[in-house]
Amino acid sequence: MRGKYFINTYGCQMNVHESEKLAGILREHGYTEANTLEECDIVVFNTCCVRETAEYRVLGNLGIVKKLKESKPDLKVAVCGCMAQKPGAEQALKKRCPFINIIFGTHNLHKFGDYLDLLDSKKYIGEVWDSEGEVVENVPVYRTSGVNAWVNIMYGCNNFCSYCIVPYVRGRERSRNESVILDDVKRLIGEGYKEITLLGQNVNSYGNDLADKEVNFANLLDKIANLDGKFKVRFMTSHPKDLSEDVVKVISSSEKLADYIHLPIQAGSDRILALMNRRYTKKDYLNKIDMIRKYIPGVGLSSDIMVGFPTETEEDFLETVDVVKRVGYNNLFTFIYSRRSGTPADKMEQVDIKIKKDRISRLIDLQFEIGNEEATKCVGKTYEVLCDEWKNGKAKGKSSCEKAISFASADDIVGKFVPVKITATKNNQLKGELVK
Ligand code: SF4
Structure with a gap:
């Protein structure tokens, strides 16, 4: 055994899955997982730079490691991910x-094993590739994700939303070969995984860069849905301009494809959407929601x-509020706009932080109210739930439409699909009972 590793992961699901790859490489090199930072021999920071706060957290935690290294000089420190790129x-x-x-970027993550091999002979190894290159299999x-397994279907993004740094640190879109994904x-x-989550910055662009024009996201979903076994497929993330009717039709036609879509609107004002370079309008987005609901x-x-994108006025913000009221989301992930140097939005006129904070708290309150109303409508209904957690008779899981539900179960049923009737709701939480 070479020692113990500890991985600090920041940011999105893409990074969570990439940490599973870092762990795979470390284990192949003889490392085992440490329970705490203090007991590890190598600590890896898999970083994010989408928001400034994520970068501050990385720097703060590097400060803690610096102190730890004073009492443990042999401790090795590696930094990778978007911030390093x-x-x-x-x-x-x-x-x-x-x-x-060790410092390495997103494009050369697969070389981590080579850097580990050099660790004993070199004090410092730094390599950040400028460009993405071929997809490495x-x-x-x-x-480590329990009943769920993440599967990348593509990497990178071609969209260049004006606030986003992802295309600069993750490169252009590259799709994995369809047969390799299948x-x-x-x-x-x-191997027993009951939920597969397909990952990409914009999964609807899957296949656009491949020579075979028959390969696209709808066809990929259809082929996965036709595989044998009882499982659910989810995916993230969809760009509203690219989510096609074909994809929605395929989802509606198969039990294996979850009745759930994460569709980031970002803002409700057409003026702000244009400044964001999102390439859809509020009307386009709401039409797409109607189309989805028609099929599913x-x-x-x-x-x-x-909230608080540069130049956002109260009127612009109220357009966002209007979308939230009209759609009635299960769940909303709300953020305050954070400046990213190198992006076009960084050069635009910024909104005062007090205004941003006020808007986000109004939005959170609104969604809490809507979430409660939506949850109340579920009482009395029965959902098929995939149990992903069980402890001392208490089980948790989620429905196909991504409702998180807790219920009692005498047996450990993690990984099982069970019918659960909703009996109560409190603070957006659904409680239910197993249907015998
Ligand atoms: S679609 Fe826009 S927000 Fe999403 S990763 Fe690409 S550039 Fe960033």
Whole structure:
């Protein structure tokens, strides 16, 4: 055994899954997982730079590691992910934290094993590739996500929303080969995973960069839905301009594809959407919601909303409020706009932080109210629930339409699909009982 590892993951599901790959590589190199930072021999920071706060957290935690290294000088420190990929970040990180041993970017994550091999002979290894290159397959994965398995279907993004740094640190869209994805999903179902979540920055663009024009997201979903076994498929994230009627029709036609779509609108004002370079209007978005509901009645919907985008006025914000009221989301992920240098929005006129905070708290209150109303409508209904947690007779899981439900069960039923009738709701939480 070479020692113990501890991985600090920041940011989105893409990063959570990439940490599973980092863990896979570490285990292949003889490391085992540490329970705490204090007992590890190598700590890996898999970073995010989408919001400033994520970067501050990384720097704060690197400060803690610096202290730990004083009492444990052999501790090795690796930093990777989006923050490391930013132009000039490697030099800046190295200058600020000279105790870091390895820095690498998102495009060369698969080389982590090579850097581990060099660790004994080199004090510092820094390599950040400028461009994305080909999709690399067969990176080992150590999965820790219970009944769910993440599967990348593509990497990168071509959209260049004016506030977002992702295309700069993750590169252009690259789709994985369809047969490789199908083999992965088949194998994971065979291993007992009951939920597969397909990952991509914009899954609806899947296949656009491939030579075979028959390969697209709707066809991929259809092929996965035709695999044998009892399982659910989810995906994230969808761009509203690209989510097609074909995709929605395929979802409606199969029990295996979850009745749930995360469709980030970001803002309700057409003026702000244009400044964001989102390439749809409020009307386009609401039409898409109507189309989804036509094919999938009872669909669960969620969204990302950013408040305080540069120049956002009260009138603009009220357009967002109007969308939230009209759609009635299951769930809303709300954010305050955060400046990212190098993006066009960073150069626009900024909104005062007090106004941003006021708007986000009004939005959270509104969604809490709507969430409660939506939850109350569920009482008396029975849902098929995939149980993903069980402890001392208390079980938790979620329905196909992504409603989180807790219920009592004498037996450990993690990984099982069970019927649960909703009996009560409190603060957006659904409680139910097993239907015998
Ligand atoms: S679609 Fe827009 S917000 Fe999403 S990753 Fe691409 S550029 Fe960023």
